[in-house]
Amino acid sequence: MNIQEAKEEISRAIDAYLWKDESGHYRIPRERQRPVLLMGAPGVGKTAIMRQLAEEKGLALVSYTISHHTRQSAIGLPVVTEQLFDGRPQKTTNYTMSEIVASVYEMMEKSGKREGILFLDEINTVSETLAPTMLQFLQYKTFGTHRVPDGWVIVTAGNPPEYNRAVRDFDVVTKDRVRELRVTADFAVWKRYALERGIHGAVLAFLELEPEAFFFVRAGEAGKRFVTARGWEDLSDSLKAYEALRLDVSGAFTASFLQDAEIADKFYRYYLLYRKYAALYDIAGILGGREKADAARLKKTGFDEKLSFIALLSAAIGERVRKWQEEFRVQQEVFRILKEIRDAEAAGQTVVTEALREARFAAEQRLLREQAAEALSPSRERQLTAVVTRLRHYETLSDAAEPKDAFDALRTAFAADEAARKQREAETGEALSRALRFTAEGFGEGQELALFLTELNENSAVLAFADETGHADYARYNQLLLLRDRRETLKEEVMQFL
Template sequence: MNIYQAKEEIANTVKAYFLKDEQGNPKIPELRQRPVLLMGPPGVGKTQIMQQISEELNIGLVSYTITHHTRQSAVGLPIVSKKVYDGVERDVTEYTMSEIISGIYEYMEKTGHKKGILFIDEINCVSETLMPMMLQFLQVKTFGNQKLPKNWIIVAAGNPSEYNKQVRELDVVTLDRVRLINIEPDLDAWKIYAINRKVHRSILSYLDVKADNFYKVYSDVDGLKFVTARGWEDLSTLLYSYEELGIAITEDIIYEYLRDREVAEDFLSFYDLYMKYSKDYEIELILKASVDAAVYARLNNAEYDEKLILINLLLERLDRDFKEANESAEELKKAKDSGTDYDMSLELKVGVSSEMASSNLDNTIRFIKEGLDEGSMLIFITNLTLSENAAIFLLNNPNKNYLEYADKLLINSKKTKILKDLNK
């Protein structure tokens, strides 16, 4: 399944495990609350979805990369205590509290979250001495003699063996006690996340053209090469910062994030085009319906890449309008909900920002209809639909032109199916 389907499955699991009967007991007994085991390639977004689930369900999240731990920190240190058996006092080895378990208690004290998820990453890459402890933990939810606190759920993650030479195979006894979820890279699913995380539009444009370069891990005569979703997102943050500082982007800089020289070179060429077209096309004039005839003439002979970049430049600009309108509307709502007098200029601000965003959207749709083609309109409407800012705005400010094209173009779209899955 893709990363968003996995997210939904884990969120549903958490809800089911926390469900209580009339006496306050879990409807699924703790013994039957299998830990979730996510298996998928590195950089696909396993950690990210855990953070999203924690925020959306308002529960705690404590994360550990288990390969950073020793047996002592995971299990605790041995101590000798006195026990009486059959009237005879004997020395017995016990353990101090695991650093991981104590970390959960400290987190609960600090945040007030009494329920949550313990996320253990790289579960199948631990050392040989720690592996038995990990298997015990997945099977009976204890480290040494320290049990996981009540109302805390285990989610573990690992990489398949083809991505990591240190991977240790999990035995059938362990696998029969977990809920195994296999995740595959999926560009359409990632784009929903990327659009709303404001991943640089040059990256989104590029991957629309070169989808095969979204995720790859392989070896050739020159060694290991890889490009991951994490690499694209981290590169995006650097692009924004370097642009603000006026620092040139080079192939070597891109290669630090995308460890495939051909992909790094190819993306740099595309990025340079993106920056060039962002200056060539006067986006504000398009939004205000003041487009020169020369623009339409240029688009008539433009390559696909140029049209795609222009669409993403328009989407990026519109997103700012939607965000501003949404923030103004939310500010007004809070003022009204407070029950106190508020500045009436807020209502005017909401009206102006909403009207401007709607007008800019109408003018953009008209421009694409007149100057581009139906394929370009499909890309525009699809990406608009994936934007959280756009979705909130259009929910509160229905747009006839958008709805007309959405109904017409998105019926059989794979991205639409993903959206429906997310909005169940």
């Protein structure tokens, strides 16, 4: 299965394991809550989906690489104590709390979350001395005499032996205690994630041209040569930083992320071409309505140039729409808080200034708890931070107003913020319309427009924007694409009949 299918299966397992009866007890006993074992190549996204699941489900996340642990750190250190047996004192051995179990309790304390995911990576590289302990852990969720708290779902991961020489094969007894999911790399699935994440356009365009370069491992004279999804994502983040800081991007730079000389060289040469096209096409001018399509020239361009142009345009739209989505969610949250304050004031239950101060404090604590839970995406962290910043600003306005006018001051400030957001929303919508018109006028309503629409349709933020704003041009061009596809299908059916 691909990584998205694995994520969905783990999501269902979490829902089942955390399902409670009417009295609040977990319906599936802890010894029947089989840990999930994700088996797949390194860098395929196993750790990433754990963070996504924890954030989406509001759970805490504790991650450990089990290969770094010894028996002592996993089950605790021995402590000699004295106990009475049949009235006679005897020396006995107890153990300090497991470092791993202690981390779970610490996370519960910091995040305020009683439920979470305990993710243990490289589980099939445990030492021989730790293997018997792991067997007990997989079935009973205990390390030595210390139990993982109820409400914590255990997910483990490992690499097949061809990727890691330290791997030890699990025997039947161990495999009978886990739910094994075998994960393979899939560019089409990763691409949807990449569009939402804002992966650099050059990376996506290159992989469209060279999909076999997305993920592979092969033997070479100097050892293993490999390229992974993690490598592409890390390369993307660094590329963006280098470009923003106007730093030189060299072949050695790309080779440090892509551990295969041939692929690294291919990507570097394509990246130089991509930058050339970025200078040739004024993307900001197109979105701003300052550039007109030269159909005669555009239709003569090669496929790699067309693909690069579409990648540049798609990346620019994607960035604008992601910003819109974050602003929209922040505004929704602030509106919810202000509505609660207004309703409480109307009922005579609170004073606006005090209620706003409490709301700001609650938002700050929420941000700190989410950060402590280690399951916060950069986008979500920006949104929570923006809510806190806005509430602090409103608190200043409320303090400066007369008590009877405090909420009017907040209403005025919110209305101004909403008007500014609506203006940016309209600008984003117009930019999307211009991008669609430029592509249709420049290339016609053929494969280039279809490819551009496909890129947009795979981005969930674009779909959310179009749905929320009722974007007419987006709907119209998609309808045209649908009608064209139907005509082609009908033509093929007629030809087959004839």
